[in-house]
Amino acid sequence: MGRKIQILAVAVLLSMALGGCSGFAIEFSPEELYALPELPAKYTELNGQLNAILEDGAEYAAPTSGTNIQPVQLTDLDGDGQQEAVAFFRKAEDERPLKIYIFSVRENRYEQSAVIEGSGASVYSIVYSDMDGDGQTELIVGWRVNAELQALSVYALTPAGTKELLRSVSYVRYASADLDGDGLQELVVLHADEEGEGVADYYDWQEGGLTAQSPARISITMAELSQHGRLNAGKLKAGESALFVTGVTEQSGAVTDILAVRNGELTNIVLSEATGVSGEIAPFYSLYPMDINGDGLTEVPVPFSPDGTAPFQRVDWRVFGLDGMGETAVSTYHCVEDGWYLQTPETWAGRVEAERSGSGGDSSVTFYVVGEDGIRGAAILRITTLTGSGREIRATRGNRFSLSRQSAVIYTAELPENPPWEHAMTAEEVRTAFSLIAREWISGDN
Numbered sequence: 001m002g003r004k005i006q007i008l009a010v011a012v013l014l015s016m017a018l019g020g021c022s023g024f025a026i027e028f029s030p031e032e033l034y035a036l037p038e039l040p041a042k043y044t045e046l047n048g049q050l051n052a053i054l055e056d057g058a059e060y061a062a063p064t065s066g067t068n069i070q071p072v073q074l075t076d077l078d079g080d081g082q083q084e085a086v087a088f089f090r091k092a093e094d095e096r097p098l099k100i101y102i103f104s105v106r107e108n109r110y111e112q113s114a115v116i117e118g119s120g121a122s123v124y125s126i127v128y129s130d131m132d133g134d135g136q137t138e139l140i141v142g143w144r145v146n147a148e149l150q151a152l153s154v155y156a157l158t159p160a161g162t163k164e165l166l167r168s169v170s171y172v173r174y175a176s177a178d179l180d181g182d183g184l185q186e187l188v189v190l191h192a193d194e195e196g197e198g199v200a201d202y203y204d205w206q207e208g209g210l211t212a213q214s215p216a217r218i219s220i221t222m223a224e225l226s227q228h229g230r231l232n233a234g235k236l237k238a239g240e241s242a243l244f245v246t247g248v249t250e251q252s253g254a255v256t257d258i259l260a261v262r263n264g265e266l267t268n269i270v271l272s273e274a275t276g277v278s279g280e281i282a283p284f285y286s287l288y289p290m291d292i293n294g295d296g297l298t299e300v301p302v303p304f305s306p307d308g309t310a311p312f313q314r315v316d317w318r319v320f321g322l323d324g325m326g327e328t329a330v331s332t333y334h335c336v337e338d339g340w341y342l343q344t345p346e347t348w349a350g351r352v353e354a355e356r357s358g359s360g361g362d363s364s365v366t367f368y369v370v371g372e373d374g375i376r377g378a379a380i381l382r383i384t385t386l387t388g389s390g391r392e393i394r395a396t397r398g399n400r401f402s403l404s405r406q407s408a409v410i411y412t413a414e415l416p417e418n419p420p421w422e423h424a425m426t427a428e429e430v431r432t433a434f435s436l437i438a439r440e441w442i443s444g445d446n
Contacts, residue, residue: 046085046103046110053089061090061098066125066445075128077157079135085110088123098123102157114161120145125445131176131185132205138165142445152189154210166203166210172222174445177233179241180261188243188259192222200259202266214265218257219277220247230288234298236260237321244289244298254284256300262322269324285312286336292317293330293343313354335365338385340411343433347423361388369421378420381430386410401427403434
C-alpha cells in the first residue's frame with residue numbers, strides 16, 4: 001500500500017517544492033528528511049480512490065511513449081483553474097482492459113468524473129491540447145492495438161463525462177496544427193491505404209467535432225516515415241502554415257512532402273502530377289526541415305557535393321510558396337561529425353571548397369577559395385574542434401579565436417592575416433554565421 005501512495009505523493013511534493021519557492025532557504029532536520037510530509041486532504045483522498053482501483057485487480061499502465069509518461073498526470077482539462085487528475089490503468093480480465101480515469105476537483109476534493117476505456121496492448125501516447133480554442137483541453141490518445149496497428153482518438157471532458165470527438169482511426173504519425181488560419185487546430189493523420197500507399201487524412205472542425213475532409217496523397221511509405229522520418233509543422237514563404245513530412249529511403253535518400261491547405265483542401269504542394277512522387281528528393285544527411293536562418297519560415301535541406309556523396313560541401317536550404325515552387329533562402333556548411341554548421345555567403349557558391357582533417361583530440365575544417373580554372377587556392381578560414389586535456393591551451397595557439405565553449409569541447413576559428421580573396425569572411429562575420437547543431441529529442445507520435 002505504501003508503494004501505491006508514494007507514486008502520486010512524490011510527484012505532488014516535487015511539484016510543490018519546485019514551484020514558487022525562489023528566494024527561500026529551506027532547512028530540514030535529519031528526522032524530517034526521513035518523514036514523508038503530509039499531503040493536502042484532496043490528494044490523500046485521490047490516493048485512496050487510486051488504491052481502490054488497484055485493489056479491484058487493476059495495475060498502473062502509463063503511456064509508453066511521448067512526453068507524458070507518468071501513471072498519474074495533473075492538468076486542467078475544463079478550464080476552471082483546477083487541475084484534473086488523469087490516471088492510467090490496465091485490468092486484464094475486462095473486455096476493454098485499458099482504462100483512463102479522470103478525477104475532477106469538487107468542493108476541494110477529487111471525485112471520479114469520467115473513465116475512457118480502450119482495447120489493445122497499451123496506451124501509446126497522450127497529448128493535451130486546446131484544439132478548438134474554447135479554453136478547454138482535449139485529450140489526443142494514441143492506442144497501441146497490437147505490434148502492427150495504432151489507433152488515434154480525441155476526447156473532450158464534459159459535465160456528463162467524456163465526448164469522443166474523433167473515433168479510433170488507424171495511424172502511424174499525426175500532427176495538430178491550424179492549417180487554414182481559422183484559429184482552430186485541425187488534425188492530420190498519416191497512414192497507409194489498402195494498397196500500401198501513404199495517405200494524409202485531414203480532419204476539420206464541424207458542429208463541435210472533427211470531421212474527415214479531403215485526404216492528400218504522400219509519396220513516402222510508412223516504413224520510410226517510421227524509421228528515421230520526421231513530421232513537423234512550419235511556415236511557407238508567405239506565412240501559411242504547413243506540415244513537412246520527411247521519409248528516409250533504404251538508399252539513404254530524404255524525400256520531403258509538404259502538406260498545406262490550398263483552395264480549402266489539404267494538398268501535397270510538391271507532389272508531381274506526372275510521377276506521383278515529391279520533387280523534393282535529396283541525399284539524407286541527418287538534416288530535416290527547420291527554420292535554419294531564424295526568419296520564421298521553414299527551409300528544406302538539400303545537401304550537395306560534386307559526386308553526390310558525403311561529406312557534402314554545401315547544404316542549400318529551400319523555402320516554398322503555396323504554389324509548391326521553392327527557392328534557396330540560405331546555404332550552409334554542415335560538419336555533422338563535429339556538431340556545428342556555418343552559414344556561408346552567397347558569393348561562396350561554387351567558389352569555395354572545404355576539407356576536414358584531424359589529429360589527436362582536434363579536428364579541423366579548412367575552407368579554400370577555388371579559382372575560375374577550378375584549381376584550389378589559398379585557405380580563407382579554418383574552424384577547429386578541440387577536445388581532451390590541454391584544449392584550453394591549444395585554443396590560444398596562433399591566431400585562433402573562440403567561437404563556442406562547451407563543457408568538453410571548444411570551437412575556434414583562424415583567419416589569414418592578409419585575406420587572399422575579397423569575399424573572405426571577417427572574424428565578426430564568422431562568429432555570427434557559426435552555430436552548433438541542436439540535438440533534438442523526438443519521442444512519441446511527433
